[in-house]
Amino acid sequence: MHRSQHRLMRRTFLAAMGLGIAAPLAAKMSRLAVAAPGDRPKRLFIFYIPHGMPPEHLQPYGEGDAFLQGSNVLSPLVPYKSRVAVVNGLSMNGGISNHVAIRATLTGFAEGEGSDSIDRLIADGMGVTPHVIGAIPYDKGAGFYSDCYLVKHGSWVRPIESPVEAVAQLFQGVGPAPMPMPGVDENKFRAATLALTEGEIEAMQAAVSGLTREESKLALHLDAVRNLKAKASGEGPPPPMVSCDSKPALPAVDAVAGLDPLNQSFFGKILDAHLEASAYAFLCGSARVITLQNMWVNAGLNFGFEGGPGIPKGHHDPVSHSWDGAGRAEFAQCQKWFFERLAEKFLKVLDQPDPLDVEDPTRTVLDNTLVYVCSEVSDGANHNSDHSDVWLDGKPWSSSLPAILIGGGGGYLKTQQAVQVERSHIDMLATLADAMDVPLGSIGGQSVSAIQELKA
Template structure:
């Protein structure tokens, strides 16, 4: 429903603006003050976080049981998400048809085999919004191995037709996503005056309709209208700027204890994998809270990763993660696999979701988690069969119905409904279109493949 200003609102805005000018306040700040007095709150920016965990999952330990508050408590894999159950959708029936084995990783976010002719969905969304698509990786392999064992089947992200290796150092990620807070704009330069910074952030939240309403409110005041006309153009220039402006809801840099604890440690050392994951999640969460990062992807390990997972603070498995564990068809191995996958969800819950479940500084009436969408995905359905389509996995006398893991957490500012378990029975490109739709970016085609949002997930 279109909001209409009452005459009293317009009069209030006019009085505030004129009084501010009369008090010697510069026109830009006077405009900001009058806008705050009369304009309806602007919608908070929606944030997207994509969390990739390799090798799929053993669905017999992942299937959620119960309903309502007990939705996830019976799931060995997903139980860490139980405190956030009111935000969760577990999507059953998603498949990547026509892919095989771990090669599907190239299509997880591009939507097409080998990523041919398509950028990944994070880049598509970020470009449409005029923001940066941040790409993080917890991958304990030295960079000098790049090109000797890692190819397009190791990467999730494709930007501008080029496969992109993620940023593995959380300190570098923090500089990129939080560097503009409390220390000037990224790339150097002096920090803006507080009034100017506050005005810039407010201006970026104003809609064109709000600007037109303010202009109309002052239509009878020629001198001030002329000043306002000049100012409106500067606001529109800020909003249309090609330098990817940052909307900042934080006045100082947040505390980052996990990142501080990683200082001086080798981010490529397998023993530090938990510390790297925690620091990346902590940095991303705080940047999402502040609004300085709206599109973030995090890749946990490469596919075919055969690391033992018995490092400090890890899930405690000494077996090779890829071969012995994710390929297992025996009950002990399947349970071990479930325990490892659950550990990744526990890190997500503790270091990202807990931070996001607080009032949004850009929309205090809602939580940041409500105004975000977290998509947890993998390249295959079940490590034992390496299937990426909807598929029955035979474990001796037991048959397990498998599909591509797809968990959504958050409401994207109200665009995504929380319905618990949702049977979608569709191709995964439609999930990518759903992410775009939730971020306000229509996506109807990925490469040569058509796509449409999944209606069952929409509010």
């Protein structure tokens, strides 16, 4: 440590002690004042939904304050509209379509030849482990076959079905051992400083004022604490701070312990548990790249399960195959349900200050995360995997591969917009890599480029 940093730590510590702040908290403040700057701790979450979307229930997207309010399927994302971007006009690379397109969705190529899936490529570039989990119930007699595989890491990867088993992998390194992403534990700092009075916070800010430019880090964190206290005023206690000294409480995961993850009637509970585990693994920093696969292209799961959208029909047929208005509305309701669960069990958890972002405690985990919602076909009934019109009741509706981006991507993503591009979906994969600071000039030997309209 440089002598100037040591002096700053000592002065901050003595200032805090002089104000009557307990020694452990004073020590945290002194360390925070000299916290080394670092890159933003980015995360990538890929969320696969089978069989596309009904375009007439996706549109209109709207603009400005009305963004997403006219979309039936995406309406659960309205609370997060300032961090959502929708991409229209994508077609599956190489003209691949229908059910077999699942194996090109993340690799870019038929049967995945020539490349691993994008999560593996990005994770390798980040130096982290790509995790693959899934809610993939099926009839035991049917088995798991080629049209079920989405992810390829050298060979095809079967997702971890059990959330309990997934937790064991996602939280490796959480506990007494050092966390994989070193830095100031902002959650511990906030938990301790929330007990300070408004006067004590003001006094501490005044005490560190002018101590060099580095004191702004501590002042910024104290401001974040003040905002948390103000937000909680009149609304009950401040939100609890998660400590990752050990695996955090995961009630949705605990609720499925002992349940058969392949039992179709438990689908809603299994998905909630996977989403909860993924969210807290991102919050703790024990995982940075996660792919969650929901079913597969022609999974005939009955959507009358507990906690579901209340449509007791097979998702693949007849729901996604519907051409009539009533059936299309049911298809929309099923796809909307996935976004409801994503918002409730994942996005809500991430919408809190990022404990790994020592540069700016006002940024949330969601600000530093990129969520990519994708599918293998454009419209379930038409079975197309390109940008083309679907005719419904004599009216054309523009369909394309679904691509919904949520979060800030660590400052990369330009949000609250729907962009129209005429691109191969492999360029969308390249955009994910670019956002995660792993730029790719080619995938599987094919030249790619990031979609510039998505960059902030």
